[in-house]
Amino acid sequence: MSKFAIGLDFGTESGRALVVDVATGKVVGSAAHPYADGVIDKHLPGTTITLEPDTALQNPNDYIETLKRAVPEAMKQGGARAEDVIGMGVDFTACTVLPTLADGTPLCNVPQWKTNPHSWVKLWKHHAAQPEADKINEVARARDESWLPIYGGIVSSEWCHSKTLQILNDAPEVYNATDKIVEAGDWIVWQMTGVMKRNACAAGYKGLWQKESGYPNNDFLRALDPRLDRLNEIKLAGEIVAPGTRVGALTEQAAQWMSLRPGIAVAAATIDAHAAALGVGVTEPGRMVLILGTSTCHLILDHHKHLVPGISGVVEDGILPGLFGYEAGQAAVGDIFEWYVEHNLAEPYKHRAKERGISPYQLLEEEAMKLKPGESGLLALDWWNGCRTPLVDANLSGLLIGATLGTRPPDIYRALIEATAFGTQIIIETFEKNGVTVKQLVACGGLAERNKLLMQIYADVTGREFIEAGAGHTSALGAAMFGAYAAGSAAGGYDSLTESAKQMLPAQAVTHKPNLAHHATYQKLFAEYRKLHEHFGRGANNVMKRLRVIRNEM
């Protein structure tokens, strides 16, 4: 009989269970459960309590419901027997964080606290802690904290310390009632196993944790706010383990929720994006994973720790145990194309696409594919949402140069795609200049599946093979691979993640090879891109920032 691993993928609007054949990687069942309360950003559920702007919460009970509903459905779909499930893995959005009691009870389930928004889960895209992030950055910069450059010199409002400090500032009574502050990924594993361990991925990329030095130390915390004293020892306490590490076995109760058997190995959680690296089979240095979506997340492994400017973080054990995981990013990619098509695409193109029964994206892709590199005469800087890596500057903005009266929408669309490819090339160069080799690109994410033109342009611009991993639900597959690894070979799983990925990776990868003639032209265009990047990005002309200032004065 086949053995199965289950990957659980907890997203923004829903959670998914993927039942995967451990021997072949075949997905036999897949079911999603939309969260009843979804993203909570107007009122606390069932109340008239209104939320501050930029608030984004979740209800942890929705995660438990996902276990109860999605897992049995996916099992049923695959005709899988409970006794053949050997391991489970979890990937989760992050930093998605909640305050709990010592036994794991979410504070929002405690009657006393449930009407206080700060007792609920703060979702990754909760952006109300910007003042706290500003304060953290100010204090860290003033103290020249050694961990700051590891995170590109800037702490995000989305991260754990910003959210924690917001609870303290806005609801000190909730903060005081909190025993643990836990990533939701770790919390769900805790609920499944009865064991609380923290994953190095979320702790490292979102919690400023480093394997050698731990969290930012108590001196820093006290400088930030004396009430944060001993945060590390108390509310953030807990063993930190690499993603995929066996945390424990499924409890009776959790097994009941899912109609599974108790005792199944459960792996430490990981961040959804980071699970995709394993999900596309990347377990060694040299192959950069691009998670192409509204923005792009770049992940790469290395045996050593290098300081790379402007990356989102480097974390030992952060992606896979035993390696340093690097994360970089572009702040807008698919968002730029959507901006263009939704808000700026000329009427005749929308009309023609409709007539032909295709999406305007497809039509533009067809038309833009007819153009040769450089033929449009256009060049863009892809900073529609600022620049993440390497400049870490949200006040930079988009630029289009080379427009003439003959410029048409496919020219612009192609130039926007090319700009995002140049942005990735800058990131690759930044890594390589600082000791991290990038030999090949591996894509996942919706954009990669939909946009072949983009894939080819990235290959042509970077001069590197770009592999389209092909499978849907890559993160959930990665989580299942972690589950098979947590189970180990004795239970029918694997003793290494390399083996796990090798066996469970679907075979249908598509490789886009660089066209050398196109690459030669793109090298010329990239030289121009880099010149503009330096000029507008590094202070020679801060016009973008001044335009922002003038705009804000209006």
Place this chain on the structure above:
Amino acid sequence: MSKFAIGLDFGTESGRALVVDVATGKVVGSAAHPYADGVIDKHLPGTTITLEPDTALQNPNDYIETLKRAVPEAMKQGGARAEDVIGMGVDFTACTVLPTLADGTPLCNVPQWKTNPHSWVKLWKHHAAQPEADKINEVARARDESWLPIYGGIVSSEWCHSKTLQILNDAPEVYNATDKIVEAGDWIVWQMTGVMKRNACAAGYKGLWQKESGYPNNDFLRALDPRLDRLNEIKLAGEIVAPGTRVGALTEQAAQWMSLRPGIAVAAATIDAHAAALGVGVTEPGRMVLILGTSTCHLILDHHKHLVPGISGVVEDGILPGLFGYEAGQAAVGDIFEWYVEHNLAEPYKHRAKERGISPYQLLEEEAMKLKPGESGLLALDWWNGCRTPLVDANLSGLLIGATLGTRPPDIYRALIEATAFGTQIIIETFEKNGVTVKQLVACGGLAERNKLLMQIYADVTGREFIEAGAGHTSALGAAMFGAYAAGSAAGGYDSLTESAKQMLPAQAVTHKPNLAHHATYQKLFAEYRKLHEHFGRGANNVMKRLRVIRNEM
């Protein structure tokens, strides 16, 4: 009884007659005659003789037909009596030029030559003489000709010498059979009066003629092509007079064509754009006329001759007798807005405009008017068709900076209008830096009538009043003013053009006064515009030119 002057306006597709009351400026009749052969750019009329690309010809008989049809119709419309017409003026597109026999017979009316395209009128937008223009520029630069800087350092393919040299190169037999090469404006006055005089406007702005030094000298001509020897003394011979100068009286035959009386004073012709300066009442220094259309032509008068870099020309007597007339230009203005609306405006805007029964331009104007200066965060360089004044560089291209995911079409539309206003401000500064004062702006052209937002933005950007002269057919009105001046006070006209314009100018001018708060913001934005203008326009980063080179290699 009222006395009338007739303004004849010869355009690209049709000619118009305007019958104007000399005492009040009231237009009593207006009639257009569409040229039967229009713009000839495919075949010679009535033949299968195909024309080279970029060829644009006209049939001079269409001009005579305009006299025969438009004048009587406009007279009839106004109920004007032939005996009350005291003067006529002509404005014409330029350089629109034809080869004739010594008696004025167009070569294309001579059976021997009519099948040769080079015997026909070369219309202003005939662009097939680019190789000849290149040669002229090369030789002039090598010889460091003193007249070259007067024309911004570059001779256009549209101008008289380029077109003349093309006849010589491509049809030397036509060149040899030619007695006179004549601007069509001068030719029609010749047909009306029997007197051939050339107008200083077309000779000066399109024929490289300067009052002090005449045409480029014979040494230059021989260096260009030995066969051009004595061009000035023979084919270009003829007295050159300021526009409005009385050339002669209407002949019996011409009077018959138009059902007018012989003896009516006929003024020397002028270029259509330049007639508009008088047509909006500008007869003194300090007031810059903007003829706002697909491109913008800037005209200003001064008592002295200054060398202003990158202008299209400075010509003594070129606009009005006794003054130096300056012409500058922006290569694309209305064309940029049309490019945006026709090819790049998003579907919902087109749709909403249609629903409301207004043009998409009106809708965008409404929406863009709601924005404050600087609010969009955008800034553009208006070089969609290169930069005429002051950089004289066709290889520059459009730039848009400051785009974010929140950028919407009204933001872009407003930024494009602002960019053209900044371009005009650069021209104003260029004039003032070189001794030509610009106190006030006066608009004419279709764009000024249609786009109030543009008018206000120009006032706010330049910090100067912008007067919308208001009347339609401004050039034809200017021509009629010249006609009243040519007639003189003894015949019921005027002895000065100032008087002519004062009396005949319609009263309904609208003044857009600068909003000082907006001007303050625009000064900040203009400082940014100038910085980008200098950076990309003057060699610090020639990316626009390199993109053009790469494009042309494709």
